[in-house]
Amino acid sequence: MNAKANVWDMDELRLITGAMVILGGATGILVVMPYLLLQNVTPPAALKPYTNEQLVGRQSYIANGCVYCHSQQPRDTKQAPDAKRGWGRPTVAGDYAYDTPHLLGTMRTGPDLMNIGARQPSKDWHLGHLYQPRAYTPGSIMPSYPYLFEVRKGQPKPGETVVNLPPALAKPDEVVVAKPEALALVSYLLSLDRTYPALAGEKR
Numbered sequence: 001m002n003a004k005a006n007v008w009d010m011d012e013l014r015l016i017t018g019a020m021v022i023l024g025g026a027t028g029i030l031v032v033m034p035y036l037l038l039q040n041v042t043p044p045a046a047l048k049p050y051t052n053e054q055l056v057g058r059q060s061y062i063a064n065g066c067v068y069c070h071s072q073q074p075r076d077t078k079q080a081p082d083a084k085r086g087w088g089r090p091t092v093a094g095d096y097a098y099d100t101p102h103l104l105g106t107m108r109t110g111p112d113l114m115n116i117g118a119r120q121p122s123k124d125w126h127l128g129h130l131y132q133p134r135a136y137t138p139g140s141i142m143p144s145y146p147y148l149f150e151v152r153k154g155q156p157k158p159g160e161t162v163v164n165l166p167p168a169l170a171k172p173d174e175v176v177v178a179k180p181e182a183l184a185l186v187s188y189l190l191s192l193d194r195t196y197p198a199l200a201g202e203k204r
């Protein structure tokens with residue numbers, strides 16, 4: 001019974017101390033260090049803050065789960081051929097200066113969208129693609145978002161934005177009107193443009 005206490009015989013104090021050391025180490029590496037490293041990052045001059053409408057669109061991007069299929073982090077050529085795919089240069093910390101929370105994403109079921117505003121600047125294309133992706137990219141597995149639009153018989157009301165659908169999808173007696181949420185989402189997508197030179201606003 002009087003065997004010498006083994007190092008593996010834990011008591012509560014050791015358990016709690018061990019847990020605190022691990023928690024403290026993890027907080028240091030994952031919270032404190034990144035904070036210290038990134039606290040001097042300033043927004044590049046060419047990067048504009050989001051407008052209110054774009055911020056509403058950003059919330060819609062989050063709410064509709066776009067981040068589950070689209071990343072916002074073109075990678076270095078050493079890691080992936082993202083530049084060849086036309087997704088843009090690898091991003092730097094300053095590119096995300098106005099992004100809270102960031103929407104880096106982990107899945108790439110669809111293309112990276114960090115520079116979609118530069119790659120596809122057409123508002124009509126984006127509205128139509130959100131209404132029915134398969135009308136623009138045959139066989140696309142992206143979901144359609146019909147609830148961002150209103151389909152009506154007759155004429156649009158003054159001030160409404162009518163979606164110009166491809167002829168195959170357009171019906172002569174119907175108008176597809178973009179709701180404000182769709183317009184805000186597209187406004188956000190068009191703002192995604194980090195094609196200015198990298199490190200322009202980074203302190204080095």
Ligand code: HEC
Nearest residue numbers: 061064065066068069109110111116133137140141142143
């Ligand atoms: C289930 C996965 C999935 C979800 C969720 C999804 N997408 Fe996509 N997206 C794709 C795929 C796959 C493509 C490529 C085929 C195409 O163009 O439709 C794509 C293409 C795109 C493109 C064109 C990209 C290019 O380089 O041409 C845009 C813009 C886009 N998606 C925006 C969105 C937005 C905004 C949302 C949320 C409202 C969203 N996607 C949700 C899978 C998805």
